Amino acid sequence: xxxxxxxxxxxxxxxxxxxxxxxxxxxxxxxxxxxxxxxxxxxxxxxxxxxxxxxxxxxxxxxxxxxxxxxxxxxxxxxxxxxxxxxxxxxxxxxxxxxxxxxxxxxxxxxxxxxxxxxxxxxxxxxxxxxxxxxxxxxxxxxxxxxxxxxxxxxxxxxxxxxxxxxxxxxxxxxxxxxxxxxxxxxxxxxxxxxxxxxxxxxxxxxxxxxxxxxx
Numbered sequence: 001x002x003x004x005x006x007x008x009x010x011x012x013x014x015x016x017x018x019x020x021x022x023x024x025x026x027x028x029x030x031x032x033x034x035x036x037x038x039x040x041x042x043x044x045x046x047x048x049x050x051x052x053x054x055x056x057x058x059x060x061x062x063x064x065x066x067x068x069x070x071x072x073x074x075x076x077x078x079x080x081x082x083x084x085x086x087x088x089x090x091x092x093x094x095x096x097x098x099x100x101x102x103x104x105x106x107x108x109x110x111x112x113x114x115x116x117x118x119x120x121x122x123x124x125x126x127x128x129x130x131x132x133x134x135x136x137x138x139x140x141x142x143x144x145x146x147x148x149x150x151x152x153x154x155x156x157x158x159x160x161x162x163x164x165x166x167x168x169x170x171x172x173x174x175x176x177x178x179x180x181x182x183x184x185x186x187x188x189x190x191x192x193x194x195x196x197x198x199x200x201x202x203x204x205x206x207x208x209x210x211x212x213x214x215x216x
């Protein structure tokens with residue numbers, strides 16, 4: 001752990017702070033802090049910045065309600081920039097988007113982005129909104145909720161059978177099938193990954209409080 005006095009603030013007394021979602025790693029915004037706003041951030045565990053345009057402290061969410069609950073604050077190797085990981089209550093951008101970084105300047109069309117749940121959800125939503133002939137996902141949406149629910153039930157049974165047989169490889173395969181069909185169901189029901197993360201996070205907080213109460 002380093003001390004705040006080890007940080008290198010610029011000539012205006014500011015230090016850039018990159019804010020990222022602690023759950024997804026997605027960069028949400030770039031802002032600036034001075035010593036006072038950083039102190040408030042560390043004390044309240046809520047992201048607080050310094051507005052260069054208004055020349056005043058700015059507690060994120062004080063007006064919008066989209067507070068950012070601080071999980072960690074880390075300095076870079078030169079001690080002149082910060083990475084602030086948060087759990088946001090809502091969109092980071094004043095325009096209402098999840099992240100301020102929503103405007104692509106360049107993207108290599110041949111680059112391998114790799115797998116992500118967000119990417120799969122986007123693909124599933126694309127097959128719903130822009131149906132593709134021969135697509136299994138499009139077929140599920142065309143058949144409707146009852147068909148999707150039936151597949152979720154069938155895949156759940158397959159997971160149980162594979163796990164009961166103690167076949168790890170087959171269990172992994174069936175869990176992947178189940179996860180995909182659950183994500184189709186989520187898309188059909190208008191449920192996002194952030195909805196699930198928020199629910200699990202709330203349970204984690206409750207569980208920690210219960211443990212603390214038992215210890216007192």
